[in-house]
Amino acid sequence: xxxxxxxxAADRQAGWALVRRLVLFGLIVWLVFTFGLLITQxxxxxxxxxxxxxxxxxxxxxxxxxxxxxxxxxxxxxxYTHEGKRYFARVVAVxxxxxxxxxxxxxxxxxxxxxxxxxxxxxxSGTLTxxxxxxxxxxxxxxxxxxxxxxxxxxxxxxxxxxxxxxxTLVRRREL
Numbered sequence: 121x122x123x124x125x126x127x128x129a130a131d132r133q134a135g136w137a138l139v140r141r142l143v144l145f146g147l148i149v150w151l152v153f154t155f156g157l158l159i160t161q162x163x164x165x166x167x168x169x170x171x172x173x174x175x176x177x178x179x180x181x182x183x184x185x186x187x188x189x190x191x192x193x194x195x196x197x198x199x200y201t202h203e204g205k206r207y208f209a210r211v212v213a214v215x216x217x218x219x220x221x222x223x224x225x226x227x228x229x230x231x232x233x234x235x236x237x238x239x240x241x242x243x244x245s246g247t248l249t250x251x252x253x254x255x256x257x258x259x260x261x262x263x264x265x266x267x268x269x270x271x272x273x274x275x276x277x278x279x280x281x282x283x284x285x286x287x288x289t290l291v292r293r294r295e296l
Contacts, residue, residue, distance in 0.1 A: 161175070
């Protein structure tokens with residue numbers, strides 16, 4: 121009888137230990153996806169061909185980036201929110217960089233041509249005056265599909281507090 125009680129008490133202890141571990145695991149997962157990562161879907165073709173409409177993105181949230189000392193640099197793809205809508209774009213210039221759009225659809229940053237192969241020309245939408253110096257705490261971003269993208273040419277400089285985070289990876293919708 122005593123051995124059955126001991127076995128029953130050991131089973132209860134093991135059960136409660138499992139419950140505690142599951143609750144702890146759930147709390148960690150909740151913290152990671154609330155403060156560390158964001159899973160979101162791409163809408164629109166502004167970042168085509170790098171990102172397509174319907175792709176799922178895993179975004180490293182800005183507060184978590186600050187926590188580990190990560191900064192945004194030229195060439196990073198970010199998610200940002202403007203007037204309640206989420207957009208994706210590539211960082212072209214950071215604070216104190218000078219951006220200029222020329223008449224043949226090219227972009228220069230600090231006098232040098234934009235790095236990388238851009239398939240579509242970049243034309244001014246008339247909302248900003250060029251050359252433009254990026255102010256502290258802001259970014260100048262452009263979509264890869266320049267003729268269809270909503271980006272800094274339309275929204276102006278993007279304040280860092282509107283940046284949701286840096287895109288880590290994406291899952292193509294056809295792979296689901």
